[in-house]
Amino acid sequence: xxxxxxxxxxxxxxxxxxxxxxxxxxxxxxxxxxxxxxxxxxxxxxxxxxxxxxxxxxxxxxxxxxxxxxxxxxxxxxxxxxxxxxxxxxxxxxxxxxxxxxxxxxxxxxxxxxxxxxxxxxxxxxxxxxxxxxxxxxxxxxxxxxxxxxxxxxxxxxxxxxxxxxxxxxxxxxxxxxxxxxxxxxxxxxxxx
Amino acid sequence: xxxxxxxxxxxxxxxxxxxxxxxxxxxxxxxxxxxxxxxxxxxxxxxxxxxxxxxxxxxxxxxxxxxxxxxxxxxxxxxxxxxxxxxxxxxxxxxxxxxxxxxxxxxxxxxxxxxxxxxxxxxxxxxxxxxxxxxxxxxxxxxxxxxxxxxxxxxxxxxxxxxxxxxxxxxxxxxxxxxxxxxxxxxxxxxxxxxxxxxxxxxxxxxxxxxxxxxxxxxxxxxxxxxxxxxxxxxxxxxxxxxxxxxxxxxxxxxxxxxxxxxxxxxxxxxxxxxxxxxxxxxxxxxxxxxxxxxxxxxxxxxxxxxxxxxxxxxxxxxxxxxxxxxxxxxxxxxxxxxxxxxxxxxxxxxxxxxxxxxxxxxxxxxxxxxxxxxxxxxxxxxxxxxxxxxxxxxxxxxxxxxxxxxxxxxxxxxxxxxxxxxxxxxxxxxxxxxxxxxxxxxxxxxxxxxxxxxxxxxxxxxxxxxxxxxxxxxxxxxxxxxxxxxxxxxxxxxxxxxxxxxxxxxxxxxxxxxxxxxxxxxxxxxxxxxxxxxxxxxxxxxxxxxxxxxxxxxxxxxxxxxxxxxxxxxxxxxxxxxxxxxxxxxxxxxxxxxxxxxxxxxxxxxxxxxxxxxxxxxxxxxxxxxxxxxxxxxx
Numbered sequence: 020x021x022x023x024x025x026x027x028x029x030x031x032x033x034x035x036x037x038x039x040x041x042x043x044x045x046x047x048x049x050x051x052x053x054x055x056x057x058x059x060x061x062x063x064x065x066x067x068x069x070x071x072x073x074x075x076x077x078x079x080x081x082x083x084x085x086x087x088x089x090x091x092x093x094x095x096x097x098x099x100x101x102x103x104x105x106x107x108x109x110x111x112x113x114x115x116x117x118x119x120x121x122x123x124x125x126x127x128x129x130x131x132x133x134x135x136x137x138x139x140x141x142x143x144x145x146x147x148x149x150x151x152x153x154x155x156x157x158x159x160x161x162x163x164x165x166x167x168x169x170x171x172x173x174x175x176x177x178x179x180x181x182x183x184x185x186x187x188x189x190x191x192x193x194x195x196x197x198x199x200x201x202x203x204x205x206x207x208x209x210x211x212x
Numbered sequence: 213x214x215x216x217x218x219x220x221x222x223x224x225x226x227x228x229x230x231x232x233x234x235x236x237x238x239x240x241x242x243x244x245x246x247x248x249x250x251x252x253x254x255x256x257x258x259x260x261x262x263x264x265x266x267x268x269x270x271x272x273x274x275x276x277x278x279x280x281x282x283x284x285x286x287x288x289x290x291x292x293x294x295x296x297x298x299x300x301x302x303x304x305x306x307x308x309x310x311x312x313x314x315x316x317x318x319x320x321x322x323x324x325x326x327x328x329x330x331x332x333x334x335x336x337x338x339x340x341x342x343x344x345x346x347x348x349x350x351x352x353x354x355x356x357x358x359x360x361x362x363x364x365x366x367x368x369x370x371x372x373x374x375x376x377x378x379x380x381x382x383x384x385x386x387x388x389x390x391x392x393x394x395x396x397x398x399x400x401x402x403x404x405x406x407x408x409x410x411x412x413x414x415x416x417x418x419x420x421x422x423x424x425x426x427x428x429x430x431x432x433x434x435x436x437x438x439x440x441x442x443x444x445x446x447x448x449x450x451x452x453x454x455x456x457x458x459x460x461x462x463x464x465x466x467x468x469x470x471x472x473x474x475x476x477x478x479x480x481x482x483x484x485x486x487x488x489x490x491x492x493x494x495x496x497x498x499x500x501x502x503x504x505x506x507x508x509x510x511x512x513x514x515x516x517x518x519x520x521x522x523x524x525x526x527x528x529x530x531x532x533x534x535x536x537x538x539x540x541x542x543x544x545x546x547x548x549x550x551x552x553x554x555x556x557x558x559x560x561x562x563x564x565x566x567x568x569x570x571x572x573x574x575x576x577x578x579x580x581x582x583x584x585x586x587x588x589x590x591x592x593x594x595x596x597x598x599x600x601x602x603x604x605x606x607x608x609x610x611x612x613x614x615x616x617x618x619x620x621x622x623x624x625x626x627x628x629x630x631x632x633x634x635x636x637x638x639x640x641x642x643x644x645x646x647x648x649x650x651x652x653x654x655x656x657x658x659x660x661x662x663x664x665x666x667x668x669x670x671x672x673x674x675x676x677x678x679x680x681x682x683x684x685x686x687x688x689x690x691x692x693x694x695x696x697x698x699x700x701x702x703x704x705x706x707x708x709x710x711x712x713x714x715x716x717x718x719x720x721x722x723x724x725x726x727x728x729x730x731x732x733x734x735x736x737x738x739x740x741x742x743x744x745x746x747x748x749x750x751x752x753x754x755x756x757x758x759x760x761x762x763x764x765x766x767x768x769x770x771x772x773x774x775x776x777x778x779x780x781x782x783x784x785x786x787x788x789x790x791x792x793x794x795x796x797x798x799x800x801x802x803x804x805x806x807x808x809x810x811x812x813x814x815x816x817x818x819x820x821x822x823x824x825x826x827x828x829x830x831x832x833x834x835x836x837x838x839x840x841x842x843x844x845x846x847x848x
Binding site: 032033034035036039041044048051062064065066067068069099101102103104106107129130132133136137140144145146147148149150151152159162163166167170 | 219220223227263266267270271272274290291292295296299306307308327329335336339340341363366367370371373374400407445446448454455458462494495497498501502533534535536537538568569570571572
């Protein structure tokens with residue numbers, strides 16, 4: 020069973036925290052700090068497995084982690100999980116994020132943490148590995164996004180406009196057009212609700 | 213601003229804060245705004261306000277005021293709102309709170325929703341944070357057999373696993389379905405079935421007994437996966453659905469444990485997987501590794517076990533350090549039960565002492581120590597001593613005590629034993645346990661033919677370097693005890709040290725006494741050794757007398773007391789000096805004054821003198837004089 024999935028940056032700032040066992044909020048924050056402390060001390064050329072910190076079950080549990088640029092991806096698992104399998108799963112997770120966000124970077128995780136949660140929910144459920152095939156995961160995520168868009172109705176018009184502009188084939192289009200925070204006021208017409 | 217800030221803008225504002233205090237302020241304001249938004253009637257902005265709250269929560273700030281909002285959103289008919297609501301529920305609600313019960317009804321409805329995506333949300337949330345009560349209530353809603361969309365079956369099975377963990381009695385409810393699902397073709401369903409069956413078997417021994425009957429079916433399933441041709445939907449690096457293979461192997465392990473029949477039924481399959489799986493990529497290695505674990509855990513034939521250990525040995529040579537690490541871990545678990553099989557890979561294991569990875573080094577050390585035997589002690593000790601000279605600081609203490617234990621058990625000769633201990637003290641004397649010093653002294657006294665050799669060696673070490681306290685203490689003791697052998701100038705076993713006169717020896721001891729590097733205990737050793745030399749070399753004791761009298765006013769109370777007593781031995785009790793300071797008898801390891809590491813004896817400094825010296829014959833004296841003599845006869 021996977022006890023927790025944590026993503027934090029090189030300074031220990033959490034970018035995603037998912038716990039599959041119940042801990043109090045204080046304990047959750049402490050676990051994040053403790054895990055960061057353990058993982059950030061590791062040299063670059065040692066193996067990707069560590070014993071878990073005291074707060075998350077000690078030597079019964081393992082931390083399996085990978086370091087990509089500015090982010091640490093850490094899965095805390097118990098002895099029933101295959102270490103190599105989980106290591107592979109982290110890789111699939113990152114590749115999926117890369118596909119879904121187009122060259123994912125830390126900012127993507129910061130501004131779209133709910134999307135990251137949705138992707139993760141297709142891969143791990145209740146602490147157990149659900150899907151490991153990247154294409155399958157992306158298919159599911161795309162289907163859900165379609166549902167979301169179709170429901171958005173008129174309130175989604177600005178968002179659709181944004182994505183339409185993004186998908187236009189303009190030469191030399193910058194990668195991330197951040198139009199997200201332009202507030203286009205939609206008139207409050209009751210008949211359109 | 214009817215919607216409230218967009219989440220992107222809020223995040224940017226929070227990130228703009230330059231100090232922790234500023235961030236707190238910003239977050240408080242944002243939370244106030246979010247609370248205000250929640251209080252307004254349905255304005256179509258609830259979902260993104262909750263999303264903002266979740267970001268705040270991730271940073272570690274309190275967000276419980278969003279709990280009721282989650283409940284409301286989950287009950288919404290819109291998919292978007294449900295999705296954020298469920299996400300919020302997983303983060304903000306937990307089984308301890310009453311609010312979580314409020315969503316039970318929503319989950320119940322959503323479990324039979326027309327949209328598979330909504331069903332999926334409900335299953336996912338239930339599997340993540342469902343309390344025992346919720347699980348009891350909702351278990352009847354999970355019908356594994358009726359779900360048409362196969363991905364949902366897997367999710368439902370995982371949800372069932374969670375329920376069984378929370379409420380073990382629910383296992384009975386799911387057992388029949390789990391059994392039937394095993395005959396499906398869809399891999400997702402099979403995954404679900406295997407995981408569920410594994411959980412049921414781990415919880416309930418009767419269920420385990422029942423499911424042993426499916427071993428043949430599992431074996432066939434595994435065979436199908438291993439021997440199947442390339443199938444694009446399941447292929448990972450040339451292996452067909454490695455995750456499913458790993459899960460089946462785990463289930464087989466549980467079913468075959470302690471059961472001959474079940475173990476027999478899977479023997480051939482395990483051999484087949486072990487020989488046919490390509491381990492050039494991680495996926496294959498994962499399957500192979502799981503196979504090895506299964507083989508070692510069930511009642512397998514010895515041939516198969518050897519095959520498994522050989523696979524682990526091969527893994528040790530793999531380029532991927534993760535694979536080296538896990539194979540070490542496994543070898544360690546089986547080194548006691550399959551000692552001979554592991555011994556065959558000793559060479560590779562010892563090579564791993566030089567691995568760059570500290571975790572691999574640590575494992576290699578423990579394994580090497582476990583593999584020491586009378587046959588390999590000489591060659592293995594060479595490797596261990598080599599390792600000690602360059603090992604990471606955190607491993608030194610463990611290495612030294614491991615070396616000492618091995619030497620104690622398997623030393624081929626006393627000289628080898630003494631040499632080994634001295635080598636360790638020279639290399640890592642600062643990392644040895646306290647009882648090393650008395651243990652070594654005891655060993656030296658027993659090796660009577662080697663006294664000359666030992667004292668020459670130790671003297672040489674002493675004049676080279678006086679920084680390692682343990683070494684200096686033993687050296688002082690030996691010099692005090694066997695100084696006469698030192699000055700004799702001849703030695704069979706080693707090149708004798710050029711010692712011209714007593715003065716050279718006393719110089720060495722005085723250097724120790726005066727050095728700021730010497731601990732109080734060490735100085736005690738040096739002083740007593742100096743004193744003892746007065747009887748070993750009987751001409752010219754004046755220098756000794758003067759050293760001793762100087763320390764009579766030493767600021768260290770212990771040293772002062774000794775010096776005063778030794779002074780008394782020179783003056784009033786001179787007639788007893790020879791007897792008091794004569795050669796120590798061979799110390800018996802089990803004698804009360806000798807410590808084997810238990811705290812009863814304490815450190816060398818506190819060795820109870822009276823107990824030990826009772827073995828030395830003393831003339832009966834009036835009480836006050838007896839106590840003087842006893843105090844003088846501390847071991848050091």
